[in-house]
Amino acid sequence: MTDPVLSVRGLVIDFTGRPGRRALVQDVDFDVSRGQSVALIGESGCGKTLTSLAVLGLLPPRMRVSAGSITLGGVDVLSAGERTLRGLRGRTIGAIFQEPMSSLNPTMTVGDQIGESRRMHLGESRRTARARAVELLDRVGIPNAATRARAYPHEMSGGMQQRVMIAAAIACEPAVVLADEPTTALDATVQADILTLLEDLRRDLGLGVLLVTHDLGVVADFCADVVVMYAGHVVERASAKKLFHAPRHPYTEALLRAVPQAGHARTTLNVIPGRVPAGGALPTGCRFRPRCSYAEPCCAEPQLGAVNDDAHFTFCDRVAAGELVLGSRS
Ligand SMILES: Nc1ncnc2c1ncn2[C@@H]1O[C@H](COP(=O)(O)OP(=O)(O)OP(=O)(O)O)[C@@H](O)[C@H]1O
Numbered sequence: 001m002t003d004p005v006l007s008v009r010g011l012v013i014d015f016t017g018r019p020g021r022r023a024l025v026q027d028v029d030f031d032v033s034r035g036q037s038v039a040l041i042g043e044s045g046c047g048k049t050l051t052s053l054a055v056l057g058l059l060p061p062r063m064r065v066s067a068g069s070i071t072l073g074g075v076d077v078l079s080a081g082e083r084t085l086r087g088l089r090g091r092t093i094g095a096i097f098q099e100p101m102s103s104l105n106p107t108m109t110v111g112d113q114i115g116e117s118r119r120m121h122l123g124e125s126r127r128t129a130r131a132r133a134v135e136l137l138d139r140v141g142i143p144n145a146a147t148r149a150r151a152y153p154h155e156m157s158g159g160m161q162q163r164v165m166i167a168a169a170i171a172c173e174p175a176v177v178l179a180d181e182p183t184t185a186l187d188a189t190v191q192a193d194i195l196t197l198l199e200d201l202r203r204d205l206g207l208g209v210l211l212v213t214h215d216l217g218v219v220a221d222f223c224a225d226v227v228v229m230y231a232g233h234v235v236e237r238a239s240a241k242k243l244f245h246a247p248r249h250p251y252t253e254a255l256l257r258a259v260p261q262a263g264h265a266r267t268t269l270n271v272i273p274g275r276v277p278a279g280g281a282l283p284t285g286c287r288f289r290p291r292c293s294y295a296e297p298c299c300a301e302p303q304l305g306a307v308n309d310d311a312h313f314t315f316c317d318r319v320a321a322g323e324l325v326l327g328s329r330s
Contacts, residue, residue, distance in 0.1 A: 004031035005175040010068035025232045037209040039219040042229035045276040048212045057085040090121045094169030098181040100161035104153040110164045111149025121172040136167040159190035176208035216259045231287040237313040248314040250292045
């Protein structure tokens, strides 16, 4: 694997407001290299979106990175000024969000929007940028690209709008794209098409892909590596192969049990009891403890977090110490 394009180390994101400062994301570590697809997964409220907004240098007001580092293409995102960040967004990292209509400009044709990005970042002429926009629309699978380049976003279906977003995200040939729930708003068949497109681009262009999702079913087919987040922490990080065959953290196991299996009756689906704690109300010790079917009194003690082997990190001290083997409780 080449050097990472995106590197996140010891990331802590604080929220300042009532009832005082609190860490919503803590000690998050992961890398994305060119050509590598990494999933950031967890239920709603686990801190995936805040982590990805921090990567883009776009944290909302009252949110602040208080510790750790983020580098994009070797540039320190946290100390970068707005001008540098604007350059990084587009040239080094492209972003794709859940709702294409909230990111696309409704008053510009899709061709002009994609072209504008190339004019701004690469200094291309209007004519060259427009021609390149048509090529990009064709590359992301939009039929009759030259004609569709003159359409406005609202004249397209949700799936086509998402393809336009992807064309815009890769317009300036970034090294990595961040896709935050890119298919959640789409029909199941369109979802698969969009994920297949991202996978093709990863392979053909050597793009790094950071896929933010709550859907483990999506991850199994499209990502080589997985980072599982729970209540602001990374609880497990491993290759998808290891994680799906032999999860080590009880939360990952519970997530896997909640994924519908083809051919199984709906009644076999396990729902994880309870909910993700809100930022201020964290339990002592392991944050997953109140919902964990393996929990013991010692889980209320501070957890150290441990790497079980080089490529498989699990934030469960009992698993790390060999005291807990998953599957022993239903
Ligand atoms: N603007 C905000 N103000 C206050 N708290 C926030 C804000 N944004 C997020 N949070 C809190 O930060 C925590 C992490 O939220 P985040 O949106 O990153 O989670 P997520 O895993 O991406 O969930 P989702 O999939 O629903 O976006 C949650 O407890 C959430 O309530």
